[in-house]
Amino acid sequence: MGNKITVKNLNFFYGKDQALFDISLKIPEREVMAFVGPSGCGKSTFLRVLNRMNDTIPYARIEGEVKIDGKDIYKAKTDVVALRRMVGMVFQKSNPFPKSIFDNVAYGIRINRMHSSKKDLADRVEKALKDAALWDEVKDRLPTSAFGLSGGQQQRLCIARALAVQPEVILMDEPASALDPIATQKIEELVVELKKDYTIVIVTHNMQQAARISDRTAFFMLGKLIEVNPTEKMFTNPDDKLTEDYITGRFG
Amino acid sequence: MTMLTALCAIFAITILVIILAYIAVRGVSAINIEFLIDTPKPVGEGGGIGNAILGSALMTLLATAIGLPIGIGAGVYLAEFGDNWFGNTVRFLSDTLIGVPSIIVGIFVYTIVVLPMSRQSGFAGALSLAIIMIPIVARTTEEMIRLVPKSMREGALALGAPQWRVTWNIVMPAAASGIATGAMLSIARISGETAPLLFTALNSRFYNYFFDQPMASLTVQIYNYATGPFEIEHQMAWAATLILVGLILFINIVVRFLTKKKY
Ligand SMILES: Nc1ncnc2c1ncn2[C@@H]1O[C@H](COP(=O)(O)OP(=O)(O)O)[C@@H](O)[C@H]1O
Numbered sequence: 190m191g192n193k194i195t196v197k198n199l200n201f202f203y204g205k206d207q208a209l210f211d212i213s214l215k216i217p218e219r220e221v222m223a224f225v226g227p228s229g230c231g232k233s234t235f236l237r238v239l240n241r242m243n244d245t246i247p248y249a250r251i252e253g254e255v256k257i258d259g260k261d262i263y264k265a266k267t268d269v270v271a272l273r274r275m276v277g278m279v280f281q282k283s284n285p286f287p288k289s290i291f292d293n294v295a296y297g298i299r300i301n302r303m304h305s306s307k308k309d310l311a312d313r314v315e316k317a318l319k320d321a322a323l324w325d326e327v328k329d330r331l332p333t334s335a336f337g338l339s340g341g342q343q344q345r346l347c348i349a350r351a352l353a354v355q356p357e358v359i360l361m362d363e364p365a366s367a368l369d370p371i372a373t374q375k376i377e378e379l380v381v382e383l384k385k386d387y388t389i390v391i392v393t394h395n396m397q398q399a400a401r402i403s404d405r406t407a408f409f410m411l412g413k414l415i416e417v418n419p420t421e422k423m424f425t426n427p428d429d430k431l432t433e434d435y436i437t438g439r440f441g
Numbered sequence: 442m443t444m445l446t447a448l449c450a451i452f453a454i455t456i457l458v459i460i461l462a463y464i465a466v467r468g469v470s471a472i473n474i475e476f477l478i479d480t481p482k483p484v485g486e487g488g489g490i491g492n493a494i495l496g497s498a499l500m501t502l503l504a505t506a507i508g509l510p511i512g513i514g515a516g517v518y519l520a521e522f523g524d525n526w527f528g529n530t531v532r533f534l535s536d537t538l539i540g541v542p543s544i545i546v547g548i549f550v551y552t553i554v555v556l557p558m559s560r561q562s563g564f565a566g567a568l569s570l571a572i573i574m575i576p577i578v579a580r581t582t583e584e585m586i587r588l589v590p591k592s593m594r595e596g597a598l599a600l601g602a603p604q605w606r607v608t609w610n611i612v613m614p615a616a617a618s619g620i621a622t623g624a625m626l627s628i629a630r631i632s633g634e635t636a637p638l639l640f641t642a643l644n645s646r647f648y649n650y651f652f653d654q655p656m657a658s659l660t661v662q663i664y665n666y667a668t669g670p671f672e673i674e675h676q677m678a679w680a681a682t683l684i685l686v687g688l689i690l691f692i693n694i695v696v697r698f699l700t701k702k703k704y
């Protein structure tokens with residue numbers, strides 16, 4: 190399978206502070222790649238490079254090359270709106286809009302004018318909710334507030350919302366870190382299910398989680414990419430001493 | 442500590458209740474249908490505040506129509522794009538304007554509108570009220586919009602929403618009840634203003650539906666009645682005060698009801 194995302198010699202700065210150092214990485218299509226590493230090592234920053242979310246930070250600066258499907262997404266003529274539609278994002282803390290469950294999922298479809306009729310819109314919302322394994326739990330309460338859902342349901346709603354605009358890549362920043370074990374397990378099962386259709390990059394603090402759900406793991410430390418390997422190798426026979434120390438819990 | 446703050450709260454509430462009760466007791470006896478719909482008459486012949494109620498309503502309405510959109514727009518600008526020297530200047534001027542005694546706004550409008558038109562008018566009165574309203578609405582709107590969590594904006598941006606859509610259909614609705622509360626407070630505030638109307642709208646003894654003519658208002662009418670020499674006038678001042686307080690209370694309750702959180 191080909192590489193969906195190719196990053197070459199990426200340096201990233203918050204003003205004068207450099208957060209990422211000379212990162213080169215290939216992310217294969219329809220696989221799950223996990224980003225692990227101690228907090229503050231730049232995982233979120235890197236994730237937000239991939240959908241240009243850092244554009245909202247005026248003092249942020251980037252060097253190097255980030256290609257998705259072979260196209261440099263930092264080229265001047267890049268359509269950021271189209272990019273963000275193709276590269277969906279799920280955040281650490283679930284962030285539903287102050288709208289109904291239906292309208293949350295419909296939001297991205299509406300702003301991107303993807304539906305042909307009211308019926309089509311409803312069908313798309315239903316499909317997204319089904320794909321996010323949430324439909325059965327909410328089908329009778331679509332017009333009610335999204336804030337009435339449990340934490341785990343809210344996070345799956347945010348996943349449904351991201352799926353509704355038919356992305357190709359989904360970025361997840363510690364999507365289960367605020368959830369209880371059962372809700373976490375649901376998210377994990379969902380990720381494994383979704384990789385059939387999507388390329389997924391997931392940041393996680395939880396080594397077992399990375400081991401359970403990812404095909405490849407990238408280990409970051411202090412803004413540097415220390416090692417990237419198939420997850421199985423990473424957890425049994427890592428190339429780098431630092432990786433081994435981190436995985437076995439000697440620091441971090 | 443809890444005790445002390447509780448005592449302060451009780452003290453504040455008590456004063457408020459005493460004032461309201463006093464107004465009610467003094468005012469209620471003079472209120473009747475005639476008082477509510479009549480225009481003022483010479484002392485001893487009855488008369489009422491009908492035209493003043495209408496004038497206050499018209500001027501508050503026009504002031505709101507001018508002040509609310511400008512105030513909300515300015516507040517949105519300050520919150521979303523105002524982190525620069527221009528935003529800081531606007532913010533500073535707004536805060537200054539909020540602190541300026543309202544009579545000065547009256548003098549200002551007198552100079553730029555009344556003198557050139559050589560006539561006091563309902564429009565000049567409404568404009569003064571709008572000028573008082575704008576900075577209050579702008580600053581509360583800004584505060585409320587800043588309270589909307591960054592994560593909610595990012596959620597929308599991540600779906601491909603352009604900035605203006607994020608502001609318009611995520612941030613503003615999320616801040617709506619706060620913005621409405623600010624608007625309500627500013628409307629309540631301007632409907633109690635007297636000083637800026639004295640030079641601008643003046644007063645009128647008649648029902649007047651036209652903004653280019655002097656216009657009566659409850660507050661100025663209360664001022665006139667209260668400073669008159671006769672006891673019967675004082676009674677009418679209390680009655681008009683009761684009506685004014687009642688109307689402000691009513692605005693508060695209505696907006697509370699309208700902005701009850703839907704989600
Ligand atoms: N908006 C920001 N402005 C300035 N520095 C930031 C910002 N966000 C993150 N950083 C810094 O960049 C580094 C990497 O942060 P982050 O990417 O959030 O790490 P991680 O997600 O791995 O915990 C940290 O030192 C953090 O303090």
Ligand SMILES: [Mg+2]
Binds near residue numbers: 362
């Ligand atoms: Mg992070």
